Amino acid sequence: MERRTIGAATLEVGAIGLGCMPMSWGYSRSQQRGDRSLRAVHAALDAGSTLLDTADMYGPFTNELLVGRALKERRADAFVATKCGLLVGGDAHVVADGRPGYVKRACDASLRRLQTDVIDLYQLHRADPDVPVEETWGAMAELVTAGKVRALGVCATGAPTARRPGAPHEVTIRQLERVQQVFPVSAVQAELSVWAPEALDALLPWCAARGVGFLAAMPLGSGFLTGTLTPGQGFEPDDVRARHPRFTAEMMAANQPVVAGLRRVAARHGDGVTPAQVALAWLLGRGPHVVPVPGTKREEWARENAAAAGLALTARDEAEIERLPGARGSWD
Numbered sequence: 382m383e384r385r386t387i388g389a390a391t392l393e394v395g396a397i398g399l400g401c402m403p404m405s406w407g408y409s410r411s412q413q414r415g416d417r418s419l420r421a422v423h424a425a426l427d428a429g430s431t432l433l434d435t436a437d438m439y440g441p442f443t444n445e446l447l448v449g450r451a452l453k454e455r456r457a458d459a460f461v462a463t464k465c466g467l468l469v470g471g472d473a474h475v476v477a478d479g480r481p482g483y484v485k486r487a488c489d490a491s492l493r494r495l496q497t498d499v500i501d502l503y504q505l506h507r508a509d510p511d512v513p514v515e516e517t518w519g520a521m522a523e524l525v526t527a528g529k530v531r532a533l534g535v536c537a538t539g540a541p542t543a544r545r546p547g548a549p550h551e552v553t554i555r556q557l558e559r560v561q562q563v564f565p566v567s568a569v570q571a572e573l574s575v576w577a578p579e580a581l582d583a584l585l586p587w588c589a590a591r592g593v594g595f596l597a598a599m600p601l602g603s604g605f606l607t608g609t610l611t612p613g614q615g616f617e618p619d620d621v622r623a624r625h626p627r628f629t630a631e632m633m634a635a636n637q638p639v640v641a642g643l644r645r646v647a648a649r650h651g652d653g654v655t656p657a658q659v660a661l662a663w664l665l666g667r668g669p670h671v672v673p674v675p676g677t678k679r680e681e682w683a684r685e686n687a688a689a690a691g692l693a694l695t696a697r698d699e700a701e702i703e704r705l706p707g708a709r710g711s712w713d
């Protein structure tokens with residue numbers, strides 16, 4: 382698989398990574414596959430998808446434990462990206478904690494769960510509104526100095542919407558400018574996909590101009606862009622898509638032209654090429670600093686997604702994807 386560099390030239394990863402979240406968090410618990418998810422991690426690593434994206438919050442904690450079991454056997458094959466700063470409370474509410482002492486304890490706990498002595502990329506999941514972000518970031522920088530972490534990243538908060546207006550990602554960019562004064566940012570992680578292109582406006586160029594890597598989260602539109610979901614199929618109550626306006630039967634039907642467009646492009650590339658692969662190949666074309674992290678718990682999809690690194694889209698394909706109608710349904 383093609384290799385890409387993230388931030389400093391020493392951080393090299395396979396062009397397509399693996400998002401480990403669906404193995405333990407976000408989507409329906411009844412669909413989780415327990416230890417069988419490990420096969421997806423191994424399939425991804427075998428295919429050259431070295432970057433494994435996890436977080437202490439996923440599970441919580443069980444996702445890092447799972448990744449740790451895979452790493453125990455083959456740490457050298459993987460680039461481990463995890464996150465701190467978001468916790469799941471007893472009532473399942475998510476809260477930010479950016480206190481320096483907490484961040485240091487969280488890192489030690491992640492290292493234990495991941496069964497490793499160093500995290501390749503430690504990402505701030507969310508800034509804590511009660512703690513100056515420079516203080517949180519300073520503590521994370523000390524973890525680099527201590528040799529527990531190789532590089533630091535920031536997860537962007539959501540793009541602007543009707544309820545949260547503003548220039549695309551302006552809050553995140555202000556935050557990035559502040560933390561850059563303290564310690565270099567090696568990667569930014571934010572949602573980016575064919576149906577959620579907002580990061581293209583300002584965030585992606587901000588990263589490109591500074592040699593900062595960009596991890597494209599939710600690159601398959603939480604599964605929608607793969608064409609394997611059916612309008613009206615319904616989602617279990619613990620699946621984030623059950624509450625998501627884009628996953629109502631009406632909006633899934635309204636957004637079918639996006640999937641149809643990806644299907645048309647895929648068909649031109651021959652049998653076996655899928656809309657998911659086209660969606661990932663399109664992301665790779667957004668810049669040499671972009672690394673999509675498609676999430677899956679299935680080995681066959683991990684393999685399929687990794688193979689998208691070998692799919693070369695033509696100018697005609699790109700133009701057709703650019704012309705697709707904007708997705709309907711607000712993200713919040």
Ligand SMILES: NC(=O)c1ccc[n+]([C@@H]2O[C@H](COP(=O)([O-])OP(=O)(O)OC[C@H]3O[C@@H](n4cnc5c(N)ncnc54)[C@H](OP(=O)(O)O)[C@@H]3O)[C@@H](O)[C@H]2O)c1
Pocket residue numbers: 399400401402403404407408434435536537570571597598599600601602603604605607609657674675676677678679682683685686
């Ligand atoms: N920083 C943040 O705040 C943040 C937020 C969200 C996500 N993320 C990161 O981004 C990663 C990706 O996001 P995501 O997992 O939410 O969304 P995604 O990658 O857009 O889509 C994942 C969904 O697509 C399905 N899928 C994957 N490959 C497929 C294929 N080839 N064909 C058909 N279906 C396929 C998966 O099914 P199965 O689950 O059944 O395999 C899963 O339901 C996460 O794992 C996480 O690491 C970060």
